[in-house]
Amino acid sequence: MLAFILFLIIIWIILGIIGAVVHGLIWLLIIAAVLFLATLVFGGSRLRSGRR
Template identity: 45%
Template sequence: MLGMIVVLLLAWLVLAILGAVIEGLFWLTIVGAVLFVATAAYAAIKRRAGRQIH
């Protein structure tokens, strides 16, 4: 599961960088940044929930 989250974080980061580099694709930067933050928050919540169970 952690591997999949890392892959998603990398994918969103690449989208954000591509959107910033290629003019006219500013929306891609916004989408990449939002998805990166959402995935990171999801991973943090899952880690915190996992600690409370054990």
């Protein structure tokens, strides 16, 4: 599960960099930021629930 979450975070970082570099793709940067935060929240909740 942790490997999957790290994979998603890496994908969102790559999409964010592409969105920031290519001027016309600012929307890609915004989508990447939202998905990155969602992955962090989802991953944090899954990791916390597994420790109980």
